[in-house]
Amino acid sequence: MTVNDGGPMTSTQSSPKVAIVTGAGSGIGAATALELASSGIRVLGVGRREEALRRTAKQHSLIDYVTADLREPTAPDEVVRTAVERWGRLDVVVNNAGTxxxxxxxxxxxxAVSDLITIHIVAPTRLTRAALPLLKASRGSVxxxxxxxxxxxxxxxxxxGAVKAALEHLTQSWALELAPDGIRVNAVAPGPTESEVITAAGFTPAEKEAIAAAQIxxxxLRRRGTPEDIARWxxxxxxxxxxxxxGQILTVDGGLELL
Ligand SMILES: NC(=O)c1ccc[n+]([C@@H]2O[C@H](COP(=O)([O-])OP(=O)(O)OC[C@H]3O[C@@H](n4cnc5c(N)ncnc54)[C@H](OP(=O)(O)O)[C@@H]3O)[C@@H](O)[C@H]2O)c1
Incomplete structure (x- = not known):
């Protein structure tokens, strides 16, 4: 894990709210980081590729980053520790990283099944669990x-589909479990959205184009989503x-789920 040298933290820096956004180097995570920062929230972006995270961070002074492979058992704890060391608080966790x-x-x-479960279920569990004391203190949200x-x-x-179904179940169960602490837990369920996810899954540009055309x-509503369509929700x-x-699952997909 490497850490962007954002310089020493001063007491005035601790006042804005703080969000952790996983997968902030591209697609929906990058757009979410920018949208949060534009609304005055400090963001700690997380991902494996430093260059991608640096590109996101360059877009707004409130975006910082830490590189981590969230499948590593200790990585989520280290990410939360980084946010605390830099800013002393945490208000929002966005569990977005995925393949x-x-x-x-x-x-x-x-x-492949184990890998999918680790990034979509185990990592959000570890990260949210590590964040709990801070989210309780801030009455924050996930x-x-x-x-x-x-x-x-x-x-x-x-x-x-199965790991996303499990994540929706966790969302609703955690919402009830954490409500007494004032922590809210919701999910956004995007439909097909422009991002790097298809390329990262190993498809060629031609295959990616064919997939996009079929999706449309x-x-x-006859178009794929943009990362910004998802980030604002x-x-x-x-x-x-x-x-x-x-405990809500908000589907943002141009009407796809209705069919
Ligand atoms: N695009 C869609 O059509 C669509 C539709 C429904 C849901 N989603 C969901 O939306 C989320 C974001 O995907 P996206 O579409 O924005 O795709 P994306 O551009 O590929 O973004 C995924 C991000 O997750 C990060 N990531 C992947 N594995 C990681 C790991 N082991 N540790 C840390 N970071 C990791 C990647 O960064 P590094 O490679 O640098 O680690 C990447 O920046 C995913 O959960 C995806 O399942 C996407």
């Missing part, structure tokens, strides 16, 4: 990033306007 897996049952490997396919079947990518055909659910909202 897509297309693999029919006949072909899927045990390792936003988990699911998918339309967290509550719809997805043949050929069943394990991806199935979306009632993440920030909305994380903030004070949603003070009385917890």
């Amino acid at each position: 897509y897996l297309q693999a029919p049952l006949q072909e899927v490997s045990d390792d 936003v988990n990033i699911s998918s339309t396919y967290g509550h719809r079947p997805i043949p050929g990518s069943s394990h991806y 055909e199935t979306i009632p 993440i920030v909305h659910l994380a903030g004070p306007d949603a003070d009385w909202v917890t």
